[in-house]
Amino acid sequence: MRLLVSLACLVLVSSVALAGDASSAFNSFCEEWMGKLAARERYNIANIKWDAKSGSVTGEYVGYTQEHTCTVKNADKVPIGKIIYREIVYQKHGGTIPEAEKSPAEAIEATEVTEIFRYSAGKWVY
């Protein structure tokens, strides 16, 4: 009986420790992930495919809001993390490509994205 209680305590303590590790790790993982999105947006801007039609140039790229939420759920055995942000399709116009590059971007489509991650073997998996 004593052994069973000890084992149960051990499992409980391990679970709490795992949940704590997962939560604290998710904060830095979340920031890292948003950093990836920012890098992805920079790449997208640098690689816009321009479409020239009747004297004007148009190009689109995908960007991401910096506003986001990061939440961790430990209800199950496996901690689950969610990052929610908006993915926005921007459009740029101009008479020439340099003009279009300098023009302000116009948001033409927005998608609310929820990314779901799981915690396994001490790291957040994607």
Place this chain on the structure above:
Amino acid sequence: MKRVWAVAIALLVGGWGRGALAFPTETGETGLVTIPTTDILPPLRPSIGITLDGIINPPQTATGQISVYHTHFSLGIGLLPNLEFTSEIPYVQFERDVASHRHTDDIGGLRLGLKYRLLNEENGAPLSAALLGAFVVGTGRDDFPAVLDRATVFGSREAYEVMGILDKVLLKTSQGDATLTLNAGGLFFDKPSGFSVENQSLPFQRRFRGPNATFDVPFEFAAGLKLPLFKTSYARGEFLNEFRGNTAIVDQVEGALPTRDFVGLRFANVYGFAVQGGADFGLSGFLDPYRFFASISYAMPATLPPRPRRIAQAPPPPPPPPLAPPVKTKIVLRGVHFDFDKATIRSDSVATLREAANTLKENPAVRVVVEGHTDSMGTEAYNQRLSRRRAEAVKDYLIKLGVAADRLTVRGMGESQPVASNDTEEGRAENRRVELLAQQ
């Protein structure tokens, strides 16, 4: 010596088949064929390389006609996301006087270096740039000339090396990027060579004399062109030219060769292995002697978890506020893993699917398209089929978890909609995903 070979072979064999596919960064930076690139090994990922080189048909010099064969062991490891440690142990395996048949073995210098990447084209910079600084510790005999390449510094001479490296993607193809690499740098010796100097008229060559030391400054530059072959391998053609500061040393070994020109070819695959070979054909007009070199190297693919790191770059410029376009919704399932080459969901992925199913059950009116996406490894047609089968597997599992079947349709997108570069394992992992798109 046997122990060194045993360790090297064990590392090679032990590293085989570690799983994830990723082009290794350059290893075996011996300055023979493979010229340094701006690639940096990810933190804690090691790479090793072994190179064999030698002189064929050695010339008759003042010290005799000496055949020399070397082995070089190189070891590198990533320290930080933009910082790599690199080291090299040249070893003279066999040195033989053709006339007298005398031979000796000796160890060469130990080269310790750090490579720091200043700019990364993948992060939006116009090109990639890195600086390589190395310290060469002389460990061998004092009277043996500084043989043949910048890494093989013999005797008690110590040296410092500084090199600038530039990489520029010239062409993006579906097979990968064609990249031009340029190197330029010099090697600074801090002790006299012991040889007389006969020719000081070469360009890029200086000699500083002090009370206790003489500095030779060989200058070298190199160019390499990396061409992707299929999706799992690439070839690099390379050219290296070196102006030797101390021509007397070159005179002793190679005749009056003022410069050295190498050409070589390197093949690498995603499993981490690279083989390279080439020769010094004396493009400067001296056809004799010539050298050969061949090497194999291995860099551990990205099986280690990505290290959390702070993104030091400035965030992208804030875009103008959205003009309230209609908002769609989607759920991206990360870490849903399947058995290799199959559409069987692995048990460790169930928690993610359960969370997605709960979200769908909380919004019973929403119909969803289950989209499967792959990275670009494999053919387009294969990836299209695989992504559809995997999307169907996810759909089936969601139904099993209580989501109504008539709410779910599937679509296989294959590799057609990458969200990140397929050139890195990290990018490919971002591209492998399942998305649940809410239909309006």
